Amino acid sequence: MAEIFGRNPVLEALKSERSINKILIAKDRQKSFSQEILKLAKDRKIPFQIVEKSYLDKLLPQQNHQGVVALVAAAEYVDWQDILVKAREKNEDPLIIMLDEIEDPHNLGAILRTADGAGAHGVIIPKRRAVPLTEGVAKASAGAVEHVPVARVSNLAQTIESLKKEGCWIVGTSLKGKNIYQQDLKGPLVIVIGNEGKGLSRLIEEKCDFLVNIPMRGKIQSLNASVAAGIIMYEVVRQRTTV
Numbered sequence: 001m002a003e004i005f006g007r008n009p010v011l012e013a014l015k016s017e018r019s020i021n022k023i024l025i026a027k028d029r030q031k032s033f034s035q036e037i038l039k040l041a042k043d044r045k046i047p048f049q050i051v052e053k054s055y056l057d058k059l060l061p062q063q064n065h066q067g068v069v070a071l072v073a074a075a076e077y078v079d080w081q082d083i084l085v086k087a088r089e090k091n092e093d094p095l096i097i098m099l100d101e102i103e104d105p106h107n108l109g110a111i112l113r114t115a116d117g118a119g120a121h122g123v124i125i126p127k128r129r130a131v132p133l134t135e136g137v138a139k140a141s142a143g144a145v146e147h148v149p150v151a152r153v154s155n156l157a158q159t160i161e162s163l164k165k166e167g168c169w170i171v172g173t174s175l176k177g178k179n180i181y182q183q184d185l186k187g188p189l190v191i192v193i194g195n196e197g198k199g200l201s202r203l204i205e206e207k208c209d210f211l212v213n214i215p216m217r218g219k220i221q222s223l224n225a226s227v228a229a230g231i232i233m234y235e236v237v238r239q240r241t242t243v
Protein backbone atom coordinates (compact mmCIF):
# COMPACT_ATOMS: atom_id res chain seq x y z
CA MET A 1 0.00 0.00 0.00
CA ALA A 2 1.37 3.43 -0.89
CA GLU A 3 1.53 6.31 1.56
CA ILE A 4 0.97 10.04 1.32
CA PHE A 5 2.33 11.89 4.32
CA GLY A 6 2.52 15.41 5.69
CA ARG A 7 -0.34 17.80 6.48
CA ASN A 8 -0.68 19.59 3.13
CA PRO A 9 -0.20 16.52 0.85
CA VAL A 10 -2.80 14.59 2.84
CA LEU A 11 -5.22 17.53 2.74
CA GLU A 12 -4.83 17.82 -1.02
CA ALA A 13 -5.36 14.07 -1.45
CA LEU A 14 -8.59 14.31 0.56
CA LYS A 15 -9.81 17.31 -1.42
CA SER A 16 -8.95 15.70 -4.76
CA GLU A 17 -11.24 12.69 -4.11
CA ARG A 18 -8.31 10.30 -4.47
CA SER A 19 -9.01 6.76 -3.26
CA ILE A 20 -7.78 6.54 0.34
CA ASN A 21 -8.02 3.40 2.46
CA LYS A 22 -7.25 4.92 5.87
CA ILE A 23 -5.84 8.01 7.60
CA LEU A 24 -3.30 7.57 10.42
CA ILE A 25 -2.83 10.48 12.86
CA ALA A 26 -0.32 10.68 15.69
CA LYS A 27 -1.82 11.21 19.15
CA ASP A 28 0.09 14.44 19.76
CA ARG A 29 -1.35 15.98 16.56
CA GLN A 30 -4.96 14.92 17.10
CA LYS A 31 -6.12 18.28 18.49
CA SER A 32 -4.00 20.66 16.44
CA PHE A 33 -3.70 20.87 12.65
CA SER A 34 -5.37 17.49 12.14
CA GLN A 35 -8.91 18.77 12.79
CA GLU A 36 -9.48 19.72 9.15
CA ILE A 37 -8.09 16.37 8.04
CA LEU A 38 -10.40 14.50 10.42
CA LYS A 39 -13.42 16.48 9.22
CA LEU A 40 -12.68 15.73 5.57
CA ALA A 41 -12.09 12.05 6.37
CA LYS A 42 -15.44 11.86 8.20
CA ASP A 43 -17.21 13.68 5.35
CA ARG A 44 -15.82 11.16 2.84
CA LYS A 45 -16.41 8.25 5.26
CA ILE A 46 -12.74 7.30 5.20
CA PRO A 47 -11.65 5.28 8.27
CA PHE A 48 -9.06 6.97 10.47
CA GLN A 49 -6.95 5.75 13.36
CA ILE A 50 -5.13 7.56 16.15
CA VAL A 51 -1.71 5.97 16.66
CA GLU A 52 1.51 6.56 18.54
CA LYS A 53 4.02 8.80 16.77
CA SER A 54 6.56 5.96 17.05
CA TYR A 55 4.33 3.82 14.82
CA LEU A 56 4.49 6.43 12.06
CA ASP A 57 8.24 6.78 12.58
CA LYS A 58 8.64 3.05 11.92
CA LEU A 59 6.25 3.17 8.96
CA LEU A 60 8.13 6.05 7.35
CA PRO A 61 11.67 6.09 8.73
CA GLN A 62 13.62 9.32 8.17
CA GLN A 63 10.57 11.03 6.62
CA ASN A 64 8.97 14.24 7.86
CA HIS A 65 5.45 12.79 8.13
CA GLN A 66 4.26 15.59 10.48
CA GLY A 67 2.14 13.11 12.36
CA VAL A 68 -0.31 12.31 9.57
CA VAL A 69 -0.27 9.60 6.88
CA ALA A 70 -2.82 8.60 4.26
CA LEU A 71 -2.75 4.97 3.08
CA VAL A 72 -3.86 5.03 -0.54
CA ALA A 73 -5.24 2.25 -2.71
CA ALA A 74 -3.04 0.22 -5.02
CA ALA A 75 -5.65 0.89 -7.73
CA GLU A 76 -8.49 3.35 -8.15
CA TYR A 77 -11.93 2.27 -6.99
CA VAL A 78 -15.03 2.69 -9.15
CA ASP A 79 -18.69 3.33 -8.34
CA TRP A 80 -20.72 0.12 -8.22
CA GLN A 81 -22.92 1.54 -10.99
CA ASP A 82 -19.85 1.56 -13.27
CA ILE A 83 -19.72 -2.24 -13.02
CA LEU A 84 -23.25 -2.50 -14.40
CA VAL A 85 -22.33 -0.08 -17.18
CA LYS A 86 -19.40 -2.33 -18.11
CA ALA A 87 -21.72 -5.35 -18.41
CA ARG A 88 -24.22 -3.42 -20.51
CA GLU A 89 -21.52 -2.15 -22.83
CA LYS A 90 -20.60 -5.78 -23.50
CA ASN A 91 -24.28 -6.68 -23.92
CA GLU A 92 -23.88 -9.31 -21.19
CA ASP A 93 -25.85 -10.22 -18.08
CA PRO A 94 -23.96 -8.75 -15.11
CA LEU A 95 -21.78 -11.12 -13.10
CA ILE A 96 -20.68 -9.30 -9.95
CA ILE A 97 -18.78 -10.69 -6.97
CA MET A 98 -19.63 -9.12 -3.60
CA LEU A 99 -17.36 -9.86 -0.63
CA ASP A 100 -18.78 -9.73 2.89
CA GLU A 101 -15.80 -8.77 5.08
CA ILE A 102 -13.01 -10.73 3.40
CA GLU A 103 -9.93 -9.94 5.50
CA ASP A 104 -7.05 -11.84 3.87
CA PRO A 105 -5.29 -9.91 1.09
CA HIS A 106 -4.29 -13.19 -0.58
CA ASN A 107 -7.94 -14.23 -0.75
CA LEU A 108 -9.00 -10.91 -2.27
CA GLY A 109 -6.14 -11.04 -4.76
CA ALA A 110 -6.98 -14.62 -5.76
CA ILE A 111 -10.66 -13.73 -6.16
CA LEU A 112 -9.75 -10.81 -8.43
CA ARG A 113 -7.55 -13.09 -10.52
CA THR A 114 -10.35 -15.65 -10.92
CA ALA A 115 -12.92 -12.93 -11.57
CA ASP A 116 -10.80 -11.73 -14.47
CA GLY A 117 -10.46 -15.24 -15.87
CA ALA A 118 -14.18 -15.97 -15.53
CA GLY A 119 -15.18 -12.70 -17.16
CA ALA A 120 -16.87 -11.22 -14.08
CA HIS A 121 -17.67 -7.57 -14.56
CA GLY A 122 -16.49 -6.37 -11.16
CA VAL A 123 -16.09 -6.89 -7.43
CA ILE A 124 -17.77 -5.02 -4.57
CA ILE A 125 -16.16 -4.78 -1.12
CA PRO A 126 -17.17 -2.92 2.07
CA LYS A 127 -15.20 0.05 3.40
CA ARG A 128 -14.94 -1.34 6.94
CA ARG A 129 -13.84 -4.65 8.47
CA ALA A 130 -12.42 -5.84 5.16
CA VAL A 131 -9.10 -5.74 3.34
CA PRO A 132 -8.83 -2.86 0.84
CA LEU A 133 -6.78 -2.76 -2.37
CA THR A 134 -3.29 -3.00 -0.92
CA GLU A 135 -0.01 -3.80 -2.66
CA GLY A 136 -0.31 -7.31 -1.21
CA VAL A 137 -3.69 -7.72 -2.88
CA ALA A 138 -2.30 -6.39 -6.16
CA LYS A 139 0.58 -8.88 -6.02
CA ALA A 140 -1.71 -11.81 -5.20
CA SER A 141 -3.99 -10.86 -8.08
CA ALA A 142 -1.11 -11.30 -10.58
CA GLY A 143 -2.08 -8.03 -12.25
CA ALA A 144 -5.85 -8.64 -12.32
CA VAL A 145 -6.36 -5.60 -10.07
CA GLU A 146 -5.65 -3.49 -13.15
CA HIS A 147 -8.42 -5.16 -15.15
CA VAL A 148 -11.24 -5.98 -12.72
CA PRO A 149 -13.20 -2.94 -11.48
CA VAL A 150 -13.52 -2.83 -7.69
CA ALA A 151 -16.18 -0.76 -5.94
CA ARG A 152 -15.84 0.04 -2.24
CA VAL A 153 -19.17 0.83 -0.57
CA SER A 154 -20.23 2.06 2.86
CA ASN A 155 -23.18 -0.30 3.24
CA LEU A 156 -23.41 -3.71 1.56
CA ALA A 157 -27.07 -4.20 2.50
CA GLN A 158 -28.13 -0.94 0.88
CA THR A 159 -26.05 -1.74 -2.19
CA ILE A 160 -27.78 -5.12 -2.48
CA GLU A 161 -31.17 -3.40 -2.49
CA SER A 162 -29.99 -1.03 -5.22
CA LEU A 163 -28.67 -3.94 -7.30
CA LYS A 164 -32.02 -5.72 -6.95
CA LYS A 165 -33.72 -2.63 -8.37
CA GLU A 166 -31.34 -2.90 -11.33
CA GLY A 167 -32.63 -6.41 -12.00
CA CYS A 168 -29.87 -8.47 -10.38
CA TRP A 169 -30.44 -11.68 -8.45
CA ILE A 170 -28.44 -11.92 -5.22
CA VAL A 171 -26.87 -15.35 -4.61
CA GLY A 172 -25.38 -16.02 -1.19
CA THR A 173 -23.00 -18.83 -0.28
CA SER A 174 -24.07 -20.83 2.79
CA LEU A 175 -24.12 -24.39 4.11
CA LYS A 176 -27.90 -23.94 4.31
CA GLY A 177 -28.12 -23.32 0.58
CA LYS A 178 -29.12 -25.48 -2.36
CA ASN A 179 -26.56 -27.62 -4.18
CA ILE A 180 -24.90 -25.22 -6.62
CA TYR A 181 -25.08 -27.76 -9.45
CA GLN A 182 -28.87 -27.91 -9.10
CA GLN A 183 -29.38 -24.12 -9.10
CA ASP A 184 -30.08 -22.01 -12.18
CA LEU A 185 -27.26 -19.45 -12.27
CA LYS A 186 -28.06 -17.81 -15.57
CA GLY A 187 -29.23 -14.20 -15.79
CA PRO A 188 -27.91 -11.09 -14.00
CA LEU A 189 -26.17 -12.27 -10.82
CA VAL A 190 -24.42 -10.94 -7.76
CA ILE A 191 -22.52 -13.73 -5.97
CA VAL A 192 -21.91 -12.94 -2.29
CA ILE A 193 -18.93 -14.62 -0.59
CA GLY A 194 -18.74 -14.50 3.20
CA ASN A 195 -15.94 -13.90 5.67
CA GLU A 196 -13.20 -16.55 5.90
CA GLY A 197 -14.25 -17.64 9.40
CA LYS A 198 -17.82 -16.48 9.99
CA GLY A 199 -19.30 -16.79 6.53
CA LEU A 200 -22.10 -14.43 5.55
CA SER A 201 -23.34 -12.00 8.18
CA ARG A 202 -26.96 -12.52 9.23
CA LEU A 203 -28.25 -9.32 7.59
CA ILE A 204 -26.52 -9.99 4.27
CA GLU A 205 -27.74 -13.59 4.22
CA GLU A 206 -31.31 -12.37 4.76
CA LYS A 207 -30.94 -9.93 1.86
CA CYS A 208 -30.01 -12.71 -0.59
CA ASP A 209 -32.65 -13.97 -3.02
CA PHE A 210 -31.37 -17.52 -2.61
CA LEU A 211 -28.46 -19.43 -1.11
CA VAL A 212 -26.18 -22.05 -2.65
CA ASN A 213 -23.59 -24.44 -1.29
CA ILE A 214 -20.78 -26.47 -2.78
CA PRO A 215 -21.23 -30.19 -2.03
CA MET A 216 -18.42 -31.55 0.14
CA ARG A 217 -17.47 -35.26 -0.03
CA GLY A 218 -14.81 -35.30 2.68
CA LYS A 219 -14.57 -34.55 6.39
CA ILE A 220 -13.97 -30.80 6.00
CA GLN A 221 -17.24 -28.96 5.44
CA SER A 222 -16.00 -25.66 4.05
CA LEU A 223 -13.56 -24.31 1.49
CA ASN A 224 -11.20 -21.37 1.42
CA ALA A 225 -13.15 -18.25 0.39
CA SER A 226 -11.20 -17.70 -2.82
CA VAL A 227 -11.51 -21.37 -3.82
CA ALA A 228 -15.26 -21.33 -3.20
CA ALA A 229 -15.61 -18.12 -5.20
CA GLY A 230 -13.70 -19.68 -8.09
CA ILE A 231 -15.87 -22.81 -8.17
CA ILE A 232 -19.07 -20.76 -8.18
CA MET A 233 -17.84 -18.32 -10.83
CA TYR A 234 -16.92 -21.12 -13.18
CA GLU A 235 -20.22 -22.89 -12.62
CA VAL A 236 -21.85 -19.66 -13.78
CA VAL A 237 -19.55 -19.68 -16.82
CA ARG A 238 -20.45 -23.32 -17.54
CA GLN A 239 -24.18 -22.66 -17.34
CA ARG A 240 -23.97 -19.53 -19.48
CA THR A 241 -21.99 -21.22 -22.21
CA THR A 242 -23.76 -24.60 -22.28
CA VAL A 243 -26.22 -24.80 -25.18
